[in-house]
Amino acid sequence: MTAPSARPISTAASLVGREYAAPPLRIGRLVALSIAVALACFVSAQGALLLFPAGKGTAMLVPAAGIAVAALLLWGARLLPAIFVAHVLVDLSTGLPLGPALLSGVFATASLASVYFLLDQVVRIDRALSRIHDVVALAALGAGTLVLLNTVGRYAMLALAPDVPLPGAIPPDSAAALVAGVSVLLVAPPILTWHAPRREPLARSQRIEAACLAAVTVVIGVVIFWDYFMPMMGYAEMPYALFPLVFWAALRFGPRGVSWVVFAAAVMAVGFSSHGQGPFAARDPGEGVLALYLFLAVLATTGSLFAAVFSQRAEAGRLVRESEQQYRLLVESMNEGLVMHDSAGVMTYASERFCELTGYSRDELIGRIGRELAVPEEQAKWTERHRLRRQGSRESFELTLARKGGERLAVHVSPRPLLDAKGEYVGGFALVSDITERRRTEQALRESEEKYRVIVETQSDLVVKIGRDGRVAFVSPSYRRMFGRDESELLGQPLELELHEDDRKATAQAWSAVWESPHFASFENRAMTPQGWRWLAWTAHAVADDKAGSEPSSVIAVAHDVTARRRAEEQARQHLQQLAHVSRVSSMGEMASAIAHEINQPLTAIANYAYACLRLLRSGQSKQEEVLQAMQQVAAEAERAGEVMRKLRSFVRGGEGQLSAVEVSFLVAEVLRFAAPEARQSGIELLPAIAPALAPVLADSIQIQQVLLNLVRNAVEAINAGDSEVREVWIGAGRADGGHVEITVEDTGPGLAPDALEKVFEPFYTTKSEGIGIGLALSRSIVDAHGGRLWASAAPGRGARFHLTLPVVEERQSGNG
């Protein structure tokens, strides 16, 4: 179903007069038309002379004047020559000499031209004669002017040339002067209305009615004007019986109907009268014609006026109806409800939509005060608003209505007060629209916005929105804090971050990739902030601002500060390296045989060469060359052995030590962690005993861990080698004299012989079948390098105890002597 198409609202043009433009004519048609008009004038004049003889070569009706006026009004001044020619010819045909005929023609043509000028140019007559104005104009300016000019002309002719016969041979009495005017009133209207545009063709019933009207007109005309009926109807007042017919025509068929009825009546009246029949002929001849003319003029004018009035009324009514229908349609199709009310706020009209909004029918609404529709708590508001409206306020407002079922409805009201001519408030109307949905949306939007605002503004993650043009559209407070920049410095500018050199390329790639499907990128980079380099983990989404599915218009990127994580990872990585290193150190025992092999090879070769040389030299058969070669080999192999030792040394030491403040508890904890699995395997318990609040020691953490780990492993192996039931390793730490911290590792193994307490620190001394005797020697050199000491003592009972001292970082704390 389609909405009714809006029909154009008719303008009021038909009420204020149409501009009439004579149709353009080609020269051929103009000539043909001119001939036709001239012919019509001439023929009608001849016909009139024949049909309506008035004696002395005159006619009682001269249609030519009416035809001429109608032709001029319809086709313009172009027809004046034809009218002039026709006039002269008519005059000539009545026996008038050429001179007077030409003069008469000029006079008549000039008269008609002036009438045309007055009607067309001055009063802009409507050719349809549908307005009172037009009827009056035609009667007064058309007919009146001709009567006046003819009268003046005739007296002028009589005065100037009494012996010249007057055109038409009509005596210079008042009746003769009227003939042209009457012709305009009677003949011009049928022609003009005939040419007027018809609104719609007559319906069948109207055609029958028209036929009836015509028949009744003819019958009544015949009855009135034919003396055959005179015995029955012979009264002078009878012609007035034509008036009802004229009114009938005016009511039912408008100006066109009237003009034809009048014309028909006139033809019959003139026809019978000119043959001495009817009421007008019964009188004195001069008086009769004058009376006939006056009667016909009154009949024509009255009928036309009547028709014009009806026509105007009908037109106005039609326009009002049309307009009203349009407005009604407009009002009813509006999404806003419309309500009209009087000055007291009593509703006088409610549109369909308004009824829907309130839930009441129109009948239920009309007569009630608008206030009753508001919910109780807002009725005061309505009253206040209505008071303002009385003062002319058009300010719109929101109101909650109570619908018929009690349901509440939020509406927006746009009031329009109406004031009368004196400025008095007479009521008004209001447009009312449902804003429940809007309110709900607004509320949801507000809540959503608030929610996101809170999320965005309170979170520590950095949020930044960048448009297609690469400019910043939004930055979160966290972002501004991180980079120490104001919003004004960032918004509308390209996103400029000082990125770490290594991250720039990947970052640029990610930023451009996010605009491509699947519109997501995740990357990490380092950005310079006032606090230094920070690691940021970014996730970026390209989003469309309006609808899903359309091209993305911006990128929202969220960055999480992962500096701490990155540092931890870095530390963990370093730690792993350290661990790997420590484990290399700790596997020193397993490496020993391989290393021994490496050293054995050059040593064996050296011994062989040396013995060979000795024998050769002793035997006295030595060739110098041979011995020299052997000695070179000896030197080379000795260097090789030295190289092996150097490698071993650097392998164990792990490069130069870095001294820093280290917590003893940390050192011990780390070592226990590394040693724990092995100890657990052997069923040995590691028992730390760290004194509280120890000052940190100055040490290379890795190296000291190596030393400690070596001690702990030695302890574990010693317990394994022994058969003690108690399988424990004690790791203690406490303050020692001289600004040192002492760490002890004590086992429950077989212990050391008194002479071994020092020997264990000698290189290549070992009590282990697979040891090469480097561990403790190396450990001691490490500890010495730290400015500490490493020594062994016999533990009370069984087992060995190793002592390790390290200098503390700061001056010894007071309280310890």
Add this chain to the structure above:
Amino acid sequence: MAEPIVYVVDDEPAIRDSLAMLLRSVGLRARTFAAAREFLAGYERGVPACLIADVRMPGMSGLELQETLRATDAALPVIIITGHGDIGMAVRAMKSGASDFIEKPFNEQVLLDAVHRALARQPPTAAVSASRAELEGRVTTLTSREREVMLLIAEGRPNKVVATRLGLSTRTVEVHRAKVMEKLQARSLADLVRMAIACELIQP
């Protein structure tokens, strides 16, 4: 009689070369090979000879070489050289018929004696050449603990393992070991192993 040849198989050039020189300095013919397979392909059969092979070599090890020879040329005496910690392998070699084994780095005299014995196809040492009865008599002088220690050592167990097995400290084992060597008059671990084999205390 053809001049005997001493073959040296070692992957280490310096060892190879220095051994060859040492052998030549005492007037022995020496031929060197860098790998066991080269030796098997190139040595002269039917000539009095002995072989010195490193126990650890890429490809075929000294032990494998010795076992291969035992199957094909039992006449060729083999001296195994071992490095640190390879005692167990050396004992295995002895059991499977190696004539002797020497630990690196070695005393020249020990090596040359071993070579001469091998070439002469004599029992390795005077001590071992003693009669079985005499040997068994020496063994009876050991205490039961010393005997236990001796058996484990002769199987190539490190002192530490012996100590763990017997529930003794390593030092105690060392003391016992010294006593065993002294009582049996063994000059080396190889002597000890040979005596144990001779007295059928351990199975070859």
